[in-house]
Amino acid sequence: MMDTATRVTDGSNGRDMVARPEPARRDWRRTLRVLGALGGWCGYLFLLLPSLVIVPISFGGGTELTFPPKTFSLALFRQFFADPAWWGACVTSVSVALIASAISIGVGVPGAYALARGRFPGKRVLETFAITPMLVPVVVLGLGIYKQFSMFALVNTVWGLALAHAVLVVPFVVIAVGSGLRHADASLEAVALVMGASRVRIFFQVVLPQIRASVAVSMLFAFLLSFDEVVVAYFISGPQTTTLPVKMYSAIRWEVSPVLAAVSTLLTLISLFVCLGIMALQRRDASAEQ
Structure with missing residues (x-):
């Protein structure tokens, strides 16, 4: 809705002057902005509500998942760290996520630079191929990876899980680093090339310092995606390589253990810290550009 302005003629020079919109219209637009912001926050809180509910449940310390909790205790967290099955799954998830993020950075950063x-020839085809894992349903991708990895004895291994997760997260790395490269100064690369620097030296000494924030954000994001992934891990993992999300899924299917609340709280905190790290890096990068 556009404001209707009143034209007033200035008698001294005969020019038309536009008067300010009426106060009632300004108040109406301000009310719409407030209502829009309020609706957005309500939607955000609705999506966040399950996490807000599970956190107090994790401090209940009871034998059932009850809200609100009747007591305050850290017993569920002590059970998590004392149980080798839960703690071992957590260690496996961290190990797989670290390896997968390292592989995705090693493959995705040079790939994004090349693209x-x-x-x-075939650059557009290769760009589409690079993001194919994002387009294929995860169940289909997990089944294909399982059939392929079973031929090389990679099922039920940490490296098999890491490679499978790397397939999933490399497209995100390519997109994020590619966005950083579009904001990098390509003229510096041309100057370095004229001065006799090799392509490898240009990449490490000219390009990489300009996109280090994008690389760091990509690595954190890759770690988070790998750590939370459950579908492909369900195909590839085994008794010795059960990840934390797979362990949680199995616990939900066969037993509703209250330890799940403590695990969910820990996962929420890990995701929160990673997201805060990503936001801090993005803000630092934006400040450096200014």
Whole structure:
């Protein structure tokens, strides 16, 4: 809705002057903005409500999942750290996520650089192929990875899980790093090339310092995606390589243990810290550009 302004003629020079909108219209637009912001926050709180409910349940210390909790205790967290099955699954998830994020950075960063700066036939096809894991249903991808990895004895291994998760997270790394490369100064690379620097040296000494924030954000995001992944891990993992999300899924199916609340709280905290780290890196990168 557009404000209707009143035109007033200035008698001294005969020019039309536009008067300010009426106060009632300004109040109406302000009310719409407030209502829009309020609706957005209500939707956000609705999506966040399950996490807000599970946190107090994890401090209940009872034998059942009850809300509100009747007592305050850290017993569920002590059970989690004392149980080798839960703690071992957590260690496996962290190990797999670290390896998967390292692999995705090692593959995704050079791939994004080649797609951003390279000029070769089939570039568009390769760009589409790079994001294919994002387009294929995860169940279909998990089944295909399982059939392929079973031929190389990679099922029920940490490296098999890490490679499978790397397949999932590499597209996100390519997209994030590619966005950083679009904001990097390509003229510096041309100057370094004219001065006789090799492509490898240009990449490490000219390009990488400019996109270090994008690389760091990509690595944190890859770690978070791998740590929370459950579908592909359900296909690839086994008794010795059960990840924490798979352990949680199995516990929900066969037993509703109250320890699940403590595990959910820990996962929420890990995701929160990673997201805060990503936001801090993005803000730092934006400040550096200014």
